[in-house]
Amino acid sequence: MRYIKILLMLVFTIILLCGCQNFNGTTKDETLNSSDSPVTVTVNGKSISIDEINAGIKDTFNSVLYYHGNDDTSSYLTSNKNIILNKDxxxxxxxxxxxxxGLKSFVSPPKIYLAITNMQHPLSSEGSPQLYEFGIDITEGGLRSDFYYQGYGTQKETYSFSGKELVYLxxxxMRIEEIKKPTYETMIDEWKENAKSAIRLYMxxxxFYGDKSYNLAPGNYHIYVQNFxxxxxxxxxxxxxxxxxxxxxFYYFVHDISASHPADLNKVALYDISYDKSFETYLEKVKLDSALAMVYTVK
Known part of the structure; x- marks a missing residue:
């Protein structure tokens, strides 16, 4: 009986030591093999499943590729659909x-971060996958239509976003086999009229901000708001x-438009078309199917 008690004490001690070691320092490999990852996250009181998040990630990438993935020779990720399509x-x-x-008055929305670990960069040698990092805002309704491109590099143990308070999921x-036209929100006529009035006031x-370098030059304008x-x-x-x-x-707060004040825009800047050859294709897609299109004159 005495030996059984001693044996039980030894087993209990080993369990405690193992538990303390795992709590105090979990390696990346241990984290990846963990079965304790949550199956949902909570945003503004609403639970969102991992399946919904992963479906949203595909929708976000599809949306970005729909507008920008037209240059088959580009070395930039979102301009070259061949880097992503039909790849696991x-x-x-x-x-x-x-x-x-860091500003008390501003807290950015919750985010999903993902690190793609096996993507071939077009400028690297074959068989040398790069690590791509992205961040996507998430609300109680799901993920937004664009992402924050964090950059890419060689495989590493620590991601650029690893210092944040993160929950591993x-x-x-992910596999995207074709680029489809995204399902955007359809805006009612009242929203369109309010948006037009707000944009006219802005023009x-x-x-804006008292900076003349951002003023629109006089002339007739066609104005387009990209779908969202x-x-x-x-x-x-x-x-x-x-x-x-x-x-x-950027046109901010597109869901809450008031006709009583100028459109809430950031500094609108002159775009250098020669810098981005794929912009013409992007612009044509926006023109053919925009959330809002209007004509107005700046005098």
């Missing part, structure tokens, strides 16, 4: 509940002058 892309998934920017595989003011998801907080707005000059910027 493995990625590690993380959830960041919120992100404090597991390792998954009449034409002195219900989960987006902004969209791209394009001002095309009759002289061929194009100005672009």
């Amino acid at each position: 892309l493995n990625y590690e998934l993380y959830f960041e509940p919120n992100s404090n920017s 597991g390792s998954y595989t 009449d003011m034409n002195n 998801f219900k989960t987006d907080k902004d969209s791209i707005i394009i001002f095309e002058n009759e002289n061929g000059s194009i100005y672009t910027g």
